[in-house]
Each structure stands twice: as structure tokens, then as C-alpha cells.
Amino acid sequence: MRKVIFQMLISLDGYYEGPDKKLDWHNTKGGFKAYEEELFNNADTLLFGRKTYELMQSFWPAAKAFELDPFVAGKMRDLQKIVFSRTLNTVSWENTRLIRDNIKEEARHLKNMPGGNILLLASSGLALTFMDLNLIDEFHILVNPVILGGGKTIFEGIQHRYLLQLINVRNFSSGNVLLCYKPKA
Template sequence: MVSLDGYFEGANGDLSWHVVDDEFHQYAEEMLNAADVILLGRKTYQMMASYWPSEAAIATDPIIARKMNSLPKIVFSRSLDKVCWNNTGIVKDDIVTTIKKLKEQTGKDILILGSGSIVSAFTQQGLINEYAIIINPVILGAGKPQFTGLEDKKSWTW
């Protein structure tokens, strides 16, 4: 999710502006059904791992919780030593080789959720084939931009 002015996270990590409604839930289900693996950065992993296995998540949104908890997940982190969420592994180095190997496998989509630094790093390396960005009807004025650290212009076709 991104604000109209390009932020995926508001000031101080604020995500309260994300529009999570029935349309979003339907899209999330379709997206998760089309995926074989979820890629996450450390911050997104810690946030999601603290929520999706919880009784509240399972009661509030059982379909998405079931998919989030059962799909294989890879966390890209140099600082984490272990993960505790079901079906989750850690990659500390050589993310390019890891992604290239994943992309060579047959199967469904490889999905990145949140994880702005991972999206920026993969974009710089040309590793992302398709972007699905939900634009929320809000201007934040400050926060963390969707893309950072890119060395040159990137262009795609619609």
C-alpha cells in the first residue's frame, strides 16, 4: 500500500492510514492463492509474525490467516538469528542468487509483502517482474518512500 505522495509507511512507522476493507480482503485472498512463497524483510516479518498466528487474526480473518500461516516464507535479514513463524526461513547473504534460484523453479507467484528495503534492493537488481501497488487516498507529507536508493531511472510498460 502506498499513499498518493509515494510513502508506504507514515512518520514513525504509522500504518493507520491503510485502507483495509472488503475489496482489499478479496484482493489479498486472490493474491495469496496465486503464490507459492512470501518474501519479507525483517521489520515486515516481525510485524506479521506477531499478528497472523494470533487468535485475534484467526478469528477476524480466518482465510487470510490460514494462508499467511501455511505458505512458505523467506525473511531477508542480516540481524535475525532465528525465526519462529511456521514455514519460515532466513536468508542473510546473497539475496540475488536466492531470488534467481526461486525464479527458475516452476510454480506459482513469488510474493513480496511490504518490505520497502527489499523491494528497492530487488528493483535495483532487476529481480521484480510485476508490481501490484495499492494506492490509498491519502497524502501523508512525510514517511518512508516506496523506493529508495535506486541508482538510475526504471521504466516499465503497462
């Protein structure tokens, strides 16, 4: 069975989005590239909620993205992308499919198909839905050495407690710390 991995960059005070929705504080230096390559090379599907899809689709297909990070831009182009949204009517990014209804059934079906890992990238609302359905196998939380003092918290809107078990910690020379958890049985 494939693993669903939720990956998110956060500040030390738990925000994934700073005040005014700013993301200019993301620290992707000092070993992050090797982690990112490992993560993407073991995956064949990317999952997004609407907001993250719109953000990613506005940046990654552009020529500038290929200049800045050809590896990720290529993966973003080539991997299957699935957008879960009840408000979008269409998606235009190549290799992208829209799921509007039957999210629970579609997500379970996707997870049970053969293939590589499924990456749920930076979509906190979709992560909450997948958590409620017990479909996340690993949480990769990359803590950046910055305190924002405001913004949107990673699990904003969570309704109940989830127990997790630490499975890996990775330090980066940039000061980032990757915390990997799995749901506790």
C-alpha cells in the same frame, strides 16, 4: 518461470509508512478482499525483509488475526515464507526459512523453481535489492485515498531510474486504485 510480485499499499503522496511508522491509514475495504484472495491464491511463497518479517510475525499468528481476517491469517500461516536478513540469526514462524548470505543466487534459484507466484510484501528495502537484480516481474501498488504529508516513501533510497509499463488498473469502491506495472523491456 514463477513471477515475483511486489505488493505495497501507499498514500496518494507516495508514503507506505506514515509519520511515527503508523500504518493505521491502510484502507482494506471495498473490493480489496477479492483482490487479496486472488493474489494469495496464485502464490505459494512470501518474501520479507527483516523489519516486515518482525511486524508480520508479531501479528498474523495470533488468535486475534484469525478473528479479524481468517483467510489472510491462514495463508500467512500455511504459505512458505522466506526472510532475507543479514542481521537475524533465527526465525521462529512456522514454514519460514532465513536467507542470510548469497541473496542474489538464492533469489534467482527461488524464482527458477517450479511453483506459484512469489509475493514480496511491503518490504521496500528488499524490493530495491530485487529491482537491482531485475527479479521483480510485477509491481502492485495500491494507492489509498489519503495524504499523509510525511513518512517513508515507497522507493526511498533508489539509486537509478526504472522504466515501467502499466499493465492493469483496478478501481475499488473504497477509493483505492490498484496500479499494476511490469518492468519495461
